[in-house]
Amino acid sequence: MAAGRLAVSDLVKLFKKANAKSIGFKMITHPEACQQLLDKLDLPSKYPNASSNLEILDIYPNFGLFSAMLNHKLKPKSHLLIENNPHYVKEWKERLNILETTGNAENFKLIPQSGYKWGTYSDLEKNKILNPKTISRDKVHDELLIVANLTTSLSESLMAQWMACGLYQNWIQKYGRVRMVFLIPEVTAVRFWSGESFKKRNKTAIKREWFNDSRLIGVSEAVVGATGETYDPNCLILDQPVVIPSKAIHPRYDIAMVELVPKAPEILDFSLLDYMLQELMYRPTATTREGFGAIAPGVKDDLIPKIPSEILDKTVRSLSIDDLRVLLDAYDKWPFKPDVEDRVSVYVEEEL
DSSP states (O other): SSSSOOOOOHHHOOOOGGOOOOTOOOOEEHHHHHHHHHHHHHHHGGTTHHHOOOOOOOOOTTHHHHHHHHHHHOOSSSSEEEEEOOHHHHHHHHHHHHHHHHTTTTTTEOOOSSOOHHHHHHHHTTTSOOOOOOTTTTTTTEEEEEEEEEOOOTHHHHHHHHHHHHHHEEEGGSEEEEEEEEEEHHHHHHSSOOOOTTOOOOHHHHHHHHEEEEEEEEHHHHHHTTTSSSHHHHHHHHHHHEEEEEGEESSOOEEEEEEEEEEOOOOOOHHHHHHHHHHTTTTTTBHHHHHTTTTTHHHHHHHHGGHHHHHTTGGGOOOHHHHHHHHHHHHHHHHOOGGGGGGOOOSSSOOO
């Protein structure tokens, strides 16, 4: 066969639905659904020089139809597939053997290691398989993209850790503000995408909003009619996600695709913020006057009078990020605040 990239129609033929085994993961098996999600993501406009400089880190591609269509859309310089499930390692090796007959112009490289282990990424860097530039944090990294299937029962904690990496500028996020596109369970998306006043708002959702520019890219059709019982209606209205047909998901399961980009870093005490949010969100329906006034002895008398009444009169879960910044700034500057390490909360944290 002549060297060159396969046409997308020929590429799709390599992905037979009969070979889609869930093995704990859920996946999208219809090309039409993948195309709608890719159109919504609009990645070519964000990676204009993809063919010459883009490295894609694709973690648990599994069945891999979305990965293949993403590759065809962006035509990256490098597309690393982190996959250690024996079934899919075998599937990908067979596909890559076919692609090698045309020179593997797609630039796929299979890495049969665990996506859950930090050492996997250290090995990629040490062996110069992943070798991105460090880009200034005043803009989004336009030479590196992370894509991951995080639809297993164990993946929510991993997603929370990777989000924290953007905050602490470690792992792959040490190279800059790297975009992440995740396929996740609906329950995780609902948990992370709960905005001001929504009854399911929690500490995790606040951190997601505070430290990331983010979007719901796609949601399962089964949950669209249950607005308010599942997703925050305001998030659905704002993001206008693609509706993923149930028949396009294997096995049938409610999932979502999300996009996260770490925001430019802020200078603040993250441990103090974490403590404040934990204490406030223990009573999300209390007024801020009650909740903030109770986070430490003396706050009610010393700090409450300094906080605007329009903030104090809100319920805790109705606070905006700007409102929370006001509270954090006041608490941080208070000379009598106890050390976080010296305060053991009596509350059981609801978050990861």
